[in-house]
Amino acid sequence: MNNSFRFFRNTACKYFPCHDVKDSNDFNCLFCYCPLYLMEDCGGNPKWNKNVKDCSDCLLPHRPKGYDYINSKIMEYNKKKQV
Numbered sequence: 001m002n003n004s005f006r007f008f009r010n011t012a013c014k015y016f017p018c019h020d021v022k023d024s025n026d027f028n029c030l031f032c033y034c035p036l037y038l039m040e041d042c043g044g045n046p047k048w049n050k051n052v053k054d055c056s057d058c059l060l061p062h063r064p065k066g067y068d069y070i071n072s073k074i075m076e077y078n079k080k081k082q083v
Contacts, residue, residue, distance in 0.1 A: 006067040007030060008029050009024075009025075009028065019062060021059065026063070026064050028063060028066050030066070031061035031067075031070060034060070034070070035074065036070060036074075039077065042073065043060060043073060044058035044060040045057060
């Protein structure tokens with residue numbers, strides 16, 4: 001995928017890719033820090049260690065469609081807060 005507002009690949013980062021992946025060409029760096037971290041039900045696969053959320057095995061924000069997923073979760077969260 002080409003860099004755009006939905007996808008960005010930073011191959012100059014010394015941590016790239018920060019997760020083990022089969023193909024780094026589709027690794028999205030746009031959400032280096034996941035905006036869904038504070039959501040208990042983020043849709044990813046976090047591990048919990050004494051109330052600390054460990055997302056190191058989650059690739060949800062780094063997938064090509066991660067932008068769309070994250071935006072939909074934020075919109076869903078905002079709709080619930082307005083009720």
